Amino acid sequence: MMISLKLALRNLLGAGLRTWLNVFVLSFSYVMIIWHRGFLDGWNKQARFDTINWEIGGGQYWHSEYDPYDPFTLTDSHSAIPDNLKSAVDKGENAAILVSQATIYPEGRLQGVILKGINVNQSVIKIPTEKLKTDTEEIPVLIGTRMAGNNKLNIGDMVMIRWRDKNGTFDAAEGEIVGIFKTTVPKIDNGQMWIPIEKLQEMLQLPGETTILTVNKENKEIKQVEGWTFKGHDFLLSEMDEVIKTKKVGGSIFYFILLLLAMLAIFDTQILSIFRRQKEIGTYVALGMTRGQVISLFTVEGAMHSILAIGVAAVYGVPLLIWQAKIGFAMPAMADDYGLAITERIFPEYGAGLVIATILIVTITATIVSYMPARKIAKMNPTDAIKGKIQ
Numbered sequence: 001m002m003i004s005l006k007l008a009l010r011n012l013l014g015a016g017l018r019t020w021l022n023v024f025v026l027s028f029s030y031v032m033i034i035w036h037r038g039f040l041d042g043w044n045k046q047a048r049f050d051t052i053n054w055e056i057g058g059g060q061y062w063h064s065e066y067d068p069y070d071p072f073t074l075t076d077s078h079s080a081i082p083d084n085l086k087s088a089v090d091k092g093e094n095a096a097i098l099v100s101q102a103t104i105y106p107e108g109r110l111q112g113v114i115l116k117g118i119n120v121n122q123s124v125i126k127i128p129t130e131k132l133k134t135d136t137e138e139i140p141v142l143i144g145t146r147m148a149g150n151n152k153l154n155i156g157d158m159v160m161i162r163w164r165d166k167n168g169t170f171d172a173a174e175g176e177i178v179g180i181f182k183t184t185v186p187k188i189d190n191g192q193m194w195i196p197i198e199k200l201q202e203m204l205q206l207p208g209e210t211t212i213l214t215v216n217k218e219n220k221e222i223k224q225v226e227g228w229t230f231k232g233h234d235f236l237l238s239e240m241d242e243v244i245k246t247k248k249v250g251g252s253i254f255y256f257i258l259l260l261l262a263m264l265a266i267f268d269t270q271i272l273s274i275f276r277r278q279k280e281i282g283t284y285v286a287l288g289m290t291r292g293q294v295i296s297l298f299t300v301e302g303a304m305h306s307i308l309a310i311g312v313a314a315v316y317g318v319p320l321l322i323w324q325a326k327i328g329f330a331m332p333a334m335a336d337d338y339g340l341a342i343t344e345r346i347f348p349e350y351g352a353g354l355v356i357a358t359i360l361i362v363t364i365t366a367t368i369v370s371y372m373p374a375r376k377i378a379k380m381n382p383t384d385a386i387k388g389k390i391q
Contacts, residue, residue, distance in 0.1 A: 019305070022265045026309035026362065029258040031317035033358050036251050038321070038348035039329060044244045046343055047184075048237055054185040056236045057095065057124045058217035061085070061228045066099070066211055074099055078209045082225045085213055095122035095214040098200050102163040102193070104175075106151040113147075113193050115163060117200030117210075124216050127188060131179030132196050139175035139199060144189030145182045153177050161193075165205045173203075184343045259362065263369040270302050270373040295374045302370020306363040324348055 052058075066077035081089055081096055088094040098117040103110060120132045132140045139161060143153065153159065155177050162172040175195070183189055201207050213228070222230050284294050328345035 018269060019308075022262070022269055022305050023308045023312050025262045025265055026306055026366065027313035027317065029255075029262050030309060030313040030358060030362060031320065032258055033255050033362075034317070034350060034355060035321060035324065035348065036254065037248070037354050037358070038325070038350040039346060040244060040247055040251065041351070041354070042325075042348040043346045044240075045349055046346060047240055047244075050184045050343065051187075051237065051240065052217060052233070054126050054183050055188050056214065056233070058215040059222070059230060059232045060215065060236065061213040061225060061230050063211050064227050064229055071101055074101055074211070078206055078211045079227060080208050081210050081213070082228065084223055085225065088216075089119060089213070092119065092121040092123045093216050095119060095124040096197055096210040097212040097214065098197050098204070098206065098209060099211040100163060100200065100204055102161055104151070104193070105160040105162075106153060109151075111151060113191050115161070115200060116192060116194050117197035118194055119197050122214075124214050126183070127194065128179060128181050129194070131181075132194070134178050136176045136178065139173055139195055139203075140178045141175040142179045142181065142194040143177060144192065145180060146186060146189045147192060148177070148180045150190075153180075155180055163203055165203065167205065171203065259365055262362075263365060266302050266305055266366055267369050267373060270298065270370055295371070298374040299367060299371045302374070303363065303367040305370075306359075306366040309362070310359060321348070321350055325350060 061082075063077040063079060065073050067073045078098060085094055089096045096119050100115045100117075102113050102115040104113055105111070118127070118129055118132075120129045122129055127142070129142065132142055134140045138158065141159070141161075148154065151159075157177045158174050159177065160172060161175045162170060164170050175193070197210065201209060222232075284297070289297075325348050328347040330345055
């Protein structure tokens, strides 16, 4: 085996530029696959972290009638805060959220919004609800930067809000923008206006009622509450997981193209090598090597491209990937419109499993591609091969 390895290495180095071109293409495949997968893993980690901190905490109790994708359910999806959860809400350990539809009229334009009342002393999610503690006579309103930008609203601006109470009666009042927060989670920003829950309960004539109860992420105790359904991280983050999974599938096409180019180069090199080295192959057989050993030699030669590529990739890839993980990857400004939790910079995550899996996939693929043309050697006649006759 050691003789085959030494012969294979000598032959590869002797091939000169052709070998190093193949090795560089393979090394590029290593680096790009690891970078792209690391980018997606970093995005997934950041998005989950921000969504938990800004929106879902340790999970949410939903009113049994509540469906975030059906605005018609908002009319009936509320009830009094359950007794066994009320004390946690009063202490700010659970965030009570009452949801209703409303209409605003910024600069005379009509804009549908989701009005959300939240207890201002909550400490469950990062929304700065303390800004709602104000003495303004108008309805204090807290919005995100996307909402502010889309409707040209600034702190101190007044905006007319119209809503319908539990009896179906329309009412309207002015709201004052008392705070604007910046978040990477669009679900709590786009088309959302946050006000004190007591104020919204008064507006809707629903004293003490709520739609969602967001649990502190440190709370591990899940209680069964009649009329309410607990939604954990598996459910609340499932959409994000599906998006990441889809991105990984799309990335696999990119990996396949990179590998295809590299493997095509190795395949062509092996075909050319067998064609040009027929006398050498015949000599090996004449000297006592079996056809299987000769096939193994040429297969090892092809597979060794991937081994050399690891070294070359380490030379320029490791510093590049470390630098990228340190400074992150800047996302374009339009990423805010994707509807996903995307920060301004995504920092890739490179795990040992990712690196090892990439090396194994590329190495195994290179070995298989090298073996395929090498099988032709089994059909060669040693005498004709020494004479250089093409089979």
